[in-house]
Amino acid sequence: MRQPRTRVAIVGGGVAGLVTATLLRRRGIDVRIFEQTPQLGAIGAGIQLSPNGVRVLHRLGLQAALARTGVRAQAIETRRWADGTRIARVRHGVACTELFGAPYYLIHRADLQRCLLSVLPEHVMELGKGCTRVVEGPDEVALHFADGTTTTADVVIGADGVHSAVRAAVVQDEPRFSGYAVHRGLVPAAAVPSFATDPRVLFWLGPRRHVTYYPVRGGDIVHFSAVGASNDARTGSFSSPDEMNELATGFADWHEEVRRVVTAAGSVTRWGLFDRDLADRYVTGRIALLGDAAHPTLPYLSQGANQALEDAVTLARCLWEADPARLAPALHRYQSLRRPRTAEVHRRARDLARTFHLPDGQEQTDRDSEMRDGQEPEHLSWLYGFDADAATTPTPGPASPVPAPVPAAHPIHRL
Numbered sequence: 163m164r165q166p167r168t169r170v171a172i173v174g175g176g177v178a179g180l181v182t183a184t185l186l187r188r189r190g191i192d193v194r195i196f197e198q199t200p201q202l203g204a205i206g207a208g209i210q211l212s213p214n215g216v217r218v219l220h221r222l223g224l225q226a227a228l229a230r231t232g233v234r235a236q237a238i239e240t241r242r243w244a245d246g247t248r249i250a251r252v253r254h255g256v257a258c259t260e261l262f263g264a265p266y267y268l269i270h271r272a273d274l275q276r277c278l279l280s281v282l283p284e285h286v287m288e289l290g291k292g293c294t295r296v297v298e299g300p301d302e303v304a305l306h307f308a309d310g311t312t313t314t315a316d317v318v319i320g321a322d323g324v325h326s327a328v329r330a331a332v333v334q335d336e337p338r339f340s341g342y343a344v345h346r347g348l349v350p351a352a353a354v355p356s357f358a359t360d361p362r363v364l365f366w367l368g369p370r371r372h373v374t375y376y377p378v379r380g381g382d383i384v385h386f387s388a389v390g391a392s393n394d395a396r397t398g399s400f401s402s403p404d405e406m407n408e409l410a411t412g413f414a415d416w417h418e419e420v421r422r423v424v425t426a427a428g429s430v431t432r433w434g435l436f437d438r439d440l441a442d443r444y445v446t447g448r449i450a451l452l453g454d455a456a457h458p459t460l461p462y463l464s465q466g467a468n469q470a471l472e473d474a475v476t477l478a479r480c481l482w483e484a485d486p487a488r489l490a491p492a493l494h495r496y497q498s499l500r501r502p503r504t505a506e507v508h509r510r511a512r513d514l515a516r517t518f519h520l521p522d523g524q525e526q527t528d529r530d531s532e533m534r535d536g537q538e539p540e541h542l543s544w545l546y547g548f549d550a551d552a553a554t555t556p557t558p559g560p561a562s563p564v565p566a567p568v569p570a571a572h573p574i575h576r577l
């Protein structure tokens with residue numbers, strides 16, 4: 163008799179949800195995505211995709227699309243807030259491809275979303291389906307939606323971000339406001355003329371603030387994120403004169419280039435930055451969390467989406483290799499493969515929340531010299547060299563597969 167197909171419901175159509183659905187569908191698994199947004203719209207910000215994430219996208223067949231829409235970063239450069247002194251420059255261009263087998267891309271989020279939707283099979287995603295709660299039973303999971311409807315699935319994947327509704331069925335906790343907020347905007351390429359010949363990520367570090375900017379859309383525009391200490395935890399607020407003023411005032415004594423960039427946007431968005439303490443578990447018997455829903459991480463290592471891509475590979479593989487009658491061991495395998503690695507990224511990102519924003523003084527001088535000492539891209543092997551597919555492949559012998567070990571801390575990990 164033919165085995166019944168596992169029915170998988172994914173809550174959330176962000177990076178994590180879209181990629182997991184595509185991978186599962188390609189293996190013939192019955193998968194649906196329930197996304198709260200009624201209409202997929204333009205997402206006005208950039209995102210950095212490191213080789214560990216790009217590798218996943220390449221295997222989905224997105225090599226040409228990424229090369230067309232992304233900008234290859236030549237380096238990540240760190241500078242001092244007031245005078246622009248270079249602290250460190252880590253080569254990324256050819257070095258990334260040679261050392262880690264994939265480039266480092268800077269891409270507009272709307273372009274990334276288009277790439278991901280181009281490989282998602284039709285009729286997989288339902289829009290306007292905000293999930294309010296999931297209830298796990300012995301044989302299936304019930305999903306309840308804000309529009310009053312319900313459905314069931316054999317497995318539910320919570321890919322619904324840092325404020326996840328699915329998470330409540332796995333872990334009892336709340337998002338934690340970090341005491342920082344970010345303003346994001348897009349400005350004309352002319353704001354940073356040096357990107358024309360040297361496209362790279364620029365990090366400017368200063369007391370209680372930092373700014374990141376880089377080119378997207380073939381270098382036609384520049385995306386910036388300006389992070390500052392704040393008591394205001396609001397998320398998703400859009401441009402108002404108050405916010406433009408907050409930005410201009412906060413960076414008034416910074417280097418002229420930073421002031422030019424952060425004041426050149428016609429509009430900005432402002433988000434309070436949240437994470438959560440790392441949970442002991444990412445799964446139950448029939449529910450799995452992934453991406454920001456599983457391990458929401460402060461954005462300072464630029465890894466949230468890259469880790470979500472790694473999660474997607476591992477979870478999809480654990481599920482398609484599973485006996486449909488025994489799904490719980492497959493979900494626990496996913497958890498044991500992904501928790502150590504995502505815990506390390508989560509921890510390092512929290513460390514950066516402090517070290518990125520140090521006041522000028524001895525500790526800041528020490529941080530800068532450590533960064534200078536660790537400029538070789540090889541130091542990023544633990545992060546960029548990780549291959550989620552290989553780490554999920556069962557190794558011969560009795561031991562269960564474990565992720566690549568994380569080497570001892572090195573200064574460059576602060577980047």
Ligand SMILES: Cc1cc2nc3c(=O)[nH]c(=O)nc-3n(C[C@H](O)[C@H](O)[C@H](O)COP(=O)(O)OP(=O)(O)OC[C@H]3O[C@@H](n4cnc5c(N)ncnc54)[C@H](O)[C@@H]3O)c2cc1C
Pocket residue numbers: 173174175176177178179196197198199208209210211291292293294321322323324325326327328344346387433452453454455461464465466467468469470
């Ligand atoms: C300032 C900033 C800069 C960043 N820069 C980078 C970077 O350069 N590189 C990087 O890798 N990461 C970066 N990140 C992190 C990255 O954006 C996230 O880690 C990533 O988007 C997580 O993807 P996800 O699919 O798990 O969640 P999300 O992108 O949050 O997607 C969740 C989806 O679920 C939907 N949803 C939510 N609740 C429900 C519900 N109840 N029912 C149905 N649907 C729901 C949402 O509408 C959304 O579509 C940055 C984050 C910030 C804040």
